[in-house]
Amino acid sequence: MELRHLRYFQAVAQEKHFGRAAVRLHMAQPPLSQQIKQLEDELGVLLLSRTTRRVDLTPAGEAYLARVRAILQSVEAAGDEAKRIGSGLEGRLVVGCVGSATYSLLPSLARALREQLPDVDFAFQGEMLSPDQVAALRDGSIDLALLRPSGDPADQTDLTLLTLRDEKYVVALPEGHRLAARSRLRMADLRDEDLIVHSGHGRSAMYDAVVELCRDAGFEPVIRHEVAETSTLVTFVAAGLGVAIVPEPVSALVVAGTTYRPLANSARMQLVAATRVDDDSALLARTLLVLRRQVTA
Template identity: 70%
Template sequence: MELRHLRYFVAVAEERHFGRAAERLHMAQPPLSQQIQQLEAELGVTLLRRTTRKVELTRAGAVYLDRARAVLAAVDDAGAEARRVAAGLEGRLVVGCVGSATYSLLPALARTLREELPDVDFAFRGEMLAPDQVAALLARTIDLALLRPPVDHPSVRLSTVRRDRLIVALPEGHRLARRRRLGIADLETEDLVVHASGGRSVMHGIVARLCRAAGFEPRVRHEVSETSTLVTFVASGLGVAVVPEPVAELGVTGTVYRPLTGEHRIDLAAAVRVDDDSPVLARALAVLGELTRQT
């Protein structure tokens, strides 16, 4: 038995006429009659009663018609779904975000992805440090990482999404908040709140290098893993911080921001596995690229 036998039977059963069914199937009537006879012989039951004027379903034929329609519908649905998956219109994608991208890019990205790819199951993980995102990529628990380079792993491919300026976060009312812009040297005597050390945060290393290039060792008083915690500590008067400009969009009351003099910037990159050829990922990267070009 082949699917064509089911399609032939459904056509005859619905038309109640071999001639009309043959026209519908774009074939001659004699071969159609032979195929139906083969189907009945294989099943060992009579599906259709034929007279000179009409064709009627037997009780067995009526039951078989319902099942045949269901089988053919399932086959058609499977094909349609496979085509949609191959086109990147269905599937699942998990996106990880570094802290500053969680507040500045993730909301718009999540909305746009869900609008343009409504049948894709998207999941998002925010406030992830770069090493944690790389580990999650390699473990295949996330598929796309928005992180701060560098990443040195042969199984991970990076593409720059944007370049963010560095700014200074200060407690509201801080003496330096009266200035329109600040230099790194202005922070020499300030307690600093920074992201985690030990290679876990790219920002920790950048702040340390900027301070040393200005001729002083940073006075680190608090290390945190999450950007929201860092800004909350600043708002609480526990220190000042150097952060990417998008952090200002977090909007924590009690924190003010001032530009940092000089061309100090940090890249935001999209990281994926080099062997990931998922059509859903390709569509998500295209959406990400269009979104960042508009901003």
């Protein structure tokens, strides 16, 4: 038994006439009659009651037609679903984000993805450090990472990196801090300040960036607190536990007791999109297109 037998039977049952069914199926009547007879022989039951004028369903044929309709509808739906998934219009995709992207880019990106790809199940994991995102990409936990470049590029040949934007630095200060009265700050102004940074020891690209900024300004940073999440970092600043150097988009995270001032420095921190080199899914390609539009909007 093949699907064509079911389609032939359904056509005859609906037309109640072999000639009209044959025309509908674009085939000759004798082969159609032969195929229906083969189907009945395989099932061992008479499905159609034939006369010279019309064809009627037997009780067994009535029951069989209901099942056939459901089967053919399911097959058609399966094909449509496969085509939509293959073209990137359905499926599931998991996006990871570093802290600053979680608060500045993720809200608008999530809205745009829902609007432009409504049948895709998107999941988001915010506040992920860059090394954690790289590991998650490699084990398949996430499909797209929004992260800070870190580590040796030679060790990341299995990833594709797309630069989204270069971000300036700002300084997060407790309200009432002596430096908050200034409109802009220099790195030298932070020489004796207690710093709050993202976790070090290879865990955060921002840790290395802050240390490098301080050393380029001629001093060693005084690091008092290391945290994993950007929201915690800003909260610590608001609590008066120190100051922090962060990418400008972090200023979108408004926490009472914290104020931001631009850093007079030409250094920039990149935000990149990372994917697996071997991931050529149409859904990922569509997602990256939406992402690029959001970044350049």
